[in-house]
Amino acid sequence: MLENQQDGFKSLTDEELVRIYLNGEQKAFTSLAVRYVLMIANRAAGLYSSHIEKDDLFQEGLLGLHNAVCHFDPDGSASFRTYASVCIRNKMLSAVRYSNSDKNKINNGTSSLDDVPDVPLPSDCEPENAVIIKESRILLENRIRKSLSQTENSVLQLYLSGLTYEQISHKLGISRKSCDNAMHRVRTKLAR
Numbered sequence: 001m002l003e004n005q006q007d008g009f010k011s012l013t014d015e016e017l018v019r020i021y022l023n024g025e026q027k028a029f030t031s032l033a034v035r036y037v038l039m040i041a042n043r044a045a046g047l048y049s050s051h052i053e054k055d056d057l058f059q060e061g062l063l064g065l066h067n068a069v070c071h072f073d074p075d076g077s078a079s080f081r082t083y084a085s086v087c088i089r090n091k092m093l094s095a096v097r098y099s100n101s102d103k104n105k106i107n108n109g110t111s112s113l114d115d116v117p118d119v120p121l122p123s124d125c126e127p128e129n130a131v132i133i134k135e136s137r138i139l140l141e142n143r144i145r146k147s148l149s150q151t152e153n154s155v156l157q158l159y160l161s162g163l164t165y166e167q168i169s170h171k172l173g174i175s176r177k178s179c180d181n182a183m184h185r186v187r188t189k190l191a192r
Contacts, residue, residue, distance in 0.1 A: 014080040018069050029069060030136045030143075036065055037140060038190060040088055041160045047092050052099040054162060057092050062133055064091030147189050155182040 009017060009031040021028035040061035044054045068087035072080055145153060151174070158168045169179040 014084070015072075015074055018072050018080055019074070021069055026132055026136075029066065029132060030139050032069065033062060033065060033136050033140050034143065034190065036061075036084065036088070037144070038187065039085065040065065043088060043092055045160070045162045047096055052096055054160070057095060058160075059133075059137075060091045060095040061088045062137060064088035066133055067091065144190065148186060151178075152182050152186050152189070155179055156186050159183060 009020075009028060012020070012031075014032060014035065017028045017032050021032070040058055044057035044061055047057055064087040065084055068080070068084035071087075072083055074080075076083075144156070148156065151172070154172055155168055158171060159165075163171065165176050165179045165183070169176045172179070174182075
């Protein structure tokens, strides 16, 4: 059922998906998240800070995308992609600034809590939005996992963790060309 609904969303523009989401169809946000996952992941990798983890930056990026959806003005001069890109970037930069701030310095020396299953979202996120974002992320991760081969999944995970193609190929024992081809297939499959 979900797959059929999302297949129907493929031909829609980002702006149309925003309208559908704002009219109550929450699966439209998942479709938008699928379209923007690589942009968010690339931004998270590019904004890496020793005080904030890439997964946290990725989550901030999803929050930025959700904020863009909720506040987009279709009558404005910017396209949704442009507006979303700015919202995602600003949300991530705010998280980096906060993690580096003086009032957060006490937390900067602490260890990661990777074993904690539910990390609370920032206080400016409404509970309903937090649930939507969490469910969307789970659906998105499952959909990505199912659509990619084992090698493609491995390459994507290592790429999202910040490794270069050289490092990925060395770690997986495949050629750099195979790694590059796998990422090309990942991008093609995720674009669908």
